[in-house]
Amino acid sequence: MFLEVKGLTKHFDGVTAVDNVSFKVFPGEIFALIGPNGAGKTTVFNLISGILKPDSGDVKFKGKDLTVLKPFQIRTLGMARTFQNLQLFSSMSSVENVMAGAHVTGKKGFVQSLLRLPGVAIEEKETYRLSVSVMREMGLGSDIDTPASTLPFGKQRLLEIARALSGAPELLLLDEPAAGLNAGETKQLAENLKKLREKGLALILVEHDMDTVMEVADRILVLNFGIPIAMGTPEEIRNDTQVKKAYLGEDEEFEYAAGAGA
Numbered sequence: 001m002f003l004e005v006k007g008l009t010k011h012f013d014g015v016t017a018v019d020n021v022s023f024k025v026f027p028g029e030i031f032a033l034i035g036p037n038g039a040g041k042t043t044v045f046n047l048i049s050g051i052l053k054p055d056s057g058d059v060k061f062k063g064k065d066l067t068v069l070k071p072f073q074i075r076t077l078g079m080a081r082t083f084q085n086l087q088l089f090s091s092m093s094s095v096e097n098v099m100a101g102a103h104v105t106g107k108k109g110f111v112q113s114l115l116r117l118p119g120v121a122i123e124e125k126e127t128y129r130l131s132v133s134v135m136r137e138m139g140l141g142s143d144i145d146t147p148a149s150t151l152p153f154g155k156q157r158l159l160e161i162a163r164a165l166s167g168a169p170e171l172l173l174l175d176e177p178a179a180g181l182n183a184g185e186t187k188q189l190a191e192n193l194k195k196l197r198e199k200g201l202a203l204i205l206v207e208h209d210m211d212t213v214m215e216v217a218d219r220i221l222v223l224n225f226g227i228p229i230a231m232g233t234p235e236e237i238r239n240d241t242q243v244k245k246a247y248l249g250e251d252e253e254f255e256y257a258a259g260a261g262a
């Protein structure tokens with residue numbers, strides 16, 4: 001099994017943030033995790049990527065138990081993530097940011113890089129080449145040397161995805177990638193996500209923008225107060241009464257999307 005989450009549960013001082021959540025993700029699919037504010041989506045990401053440890057439940061990635069591993073160990077297994085708040089190195093150029101992501105899986109270690117031991121220069125060149133190619137894929141081909149801090153916000157978001165991709169992950173976790181993007185940038189993002197799926201990558205997407213979710217997701221899991229309330233295709237989720245009830249008054253966007261698709 002590629003990714004299997006079973007009975008995942010996490011409490012924070014009396015609040016059950018994630019309550020017995022189970023799902024599987026397959027290679028080459030976009031799996032979306034949605035739910036009203038505070039539903040537990042980011043906590044699920046933190047549990048999968050090793051930032052938090054579950055109170056109970058299992059997370060297995062390619063047969064390995066992730067709950068006993070540290071975040072960097074999980075990254076080297078082929079999983080990458082982005083964060084709700086951008087975490088770019090603002091003093092670096094765009095391509096240097098992407099190269100920093102590639103070093104996660106670099107074969108030459110950090111100490112070797114510092115000592116400039118043989119093989120490092122070749123690997124740096126290879127990393128640069130890979131980083132440029134990932135940036136082009138994300139539509140950032142004209143921004144290779146642009147300082148990350150001067151990129152428009154939408155491009156900074158794409159750059160963060162490029163950085164996550166430069167570690168050549170098989171599974172990418174994206175936390176609200178469309179937040180703060182304008183309509184054109186959101187469209188570009190959706191196209192990019194579909195391209196990544198075509199290449200066989202699996203994506204788990206936490207996203208409030210329902211148009212984007214409904215357009216790109218193969219399957220959707222809906223959480224409410226940490227509890228899974230529905231799982232299915234966009235069509236099934238759009239028409240699910242429990243889901244509509246959970247969102248009522250919470251998120252007009254969902255109501256709009258539900259109405260638009262009906």
Ligand SMILES: Nc1ncnc2c1ncn2[C@@H]1O[C@H](COP(=O)(O)OP(=O)(O)OP(=O)(O)O)[C@@H](O)[C@H]1O
Pocket residue numbers: 012013015016017035036037038039040041042043044
């Ligand atoms: N580190 C923490 N300490 C205490 N409570 C937390 C912590 N992290 C999350 N929570 C609580 O757990 C619940 C789930 O939060 P989480 O951030 O996972 O939800 P979410 O679905 O990602 O929300 P949003 O859509 O607003 O980002 C909330 O009640 C939140 O207040």
